Amino acid sequence: MLTKWGRMSTPAPRPPRSGTPANDARTEAVANRFNSIAIHLVRRLRRADEALGVTPSRLSALSVLVFGGPRTLGELASAEAVTPPTMTRIVAALEAAGLVSRAGDASDRRLVRLEATPEGRRLMQRGRAQRVERLARELRALSADELETLEHAASIFERIEGDRPIG
Amino acid sequence: MLTKWGRMSTPAPRPPRSGTPANDARTEAVANRFNSIAIHLVRRLRRADEALGVTPSRLSALSVLVFGGPRTLGELASAEAVTPPTMTRIVAALEAAGLVSRAGDASDRRLVRLEATPEGRRLMQRGRAQRVERLARELRALSADELETLEHAASIFERIEGDRPIG
């Protein structure tokens, strides 16, 4: 369930591996906990990104271009799981900031191809540490085992979400 | 770094337990990955909550009242890590929906005390499964070990964030 940090500290019981109702309750509890965690992480992220002068959604889109390479606006919208009008707006801001450049497509004149500018790339590199400094600082207090747990959990989430077509 | 799911699959090296630069890079990488995960989870959550007719931020605040008990508006804002004006607006919507009730405080007339209504409580219970059904469904494909990893990771995050005063 969606609730405050620390309120979900009731550990779910260990069910068998099969998809039993108890297992369903367990996965639901996990999903609820991470939904709450996500909301608070995004709020934290928003505050950290203020120092960079770029918002989380914009940086997320820029990151796709920087690390995933150039793509069309529709592909970027799909990759970021938002509608094209939303991405149009985000890209317009990135362009205005000189972080993304836009070009047509020779084979299909409807398409808008987007690419990170050198400045956009530099900002991703430079801002990388600043953006997550606060969270990273708190993660430093964790043991290596705990860090490994988080890394493993991150991989699980990325695998789940990675099922989506990248385009 | 903030990027698309599946792009952070490069495992960080295993550093020693001490706070070395390599460990700093590792925690930073973990922080970056979870920041990206959080953005996408919230987007997914937003779509799921549409069925309930209540937005994620509102449900998060309601959840605090339902499970954490009544509190002042300022306390709720603090618990949710937003400013009082923002919480004023969120609470106004919850009140309009009959999910939260407001009262004065006998010992300090400046204070506004908030409490979940029976309807708010019922909605939290009823909507619980619906809200995270999609993510929970995907988590069902995980092994028990993986679920345990996620549960452990959730507890770590909740501990980090739980350091904040609840008020």
Added chain:
DNA sequence: GACAGGTCGTTAGCCATGCTAACGAAATGG
């Protein structure tokens, strides 16, 4: 070649949620 249907990105409008600035009411402390 003509045309219907589909695709792409943009514009407009609406809503929600963050923030800051400003303010009035109430409480606190000297």
Added chain:
DNA sequence: CCATTTCGTTAGCATGGCTAACGACCTGTC
């Protein structure tokens, strides 16, 4: 009593979600 602090609200702005509508372009069929 009065200056300062605290609390919640209002107003304004920016951002980011969405849907609806539209024009430009592409594709497939006749």
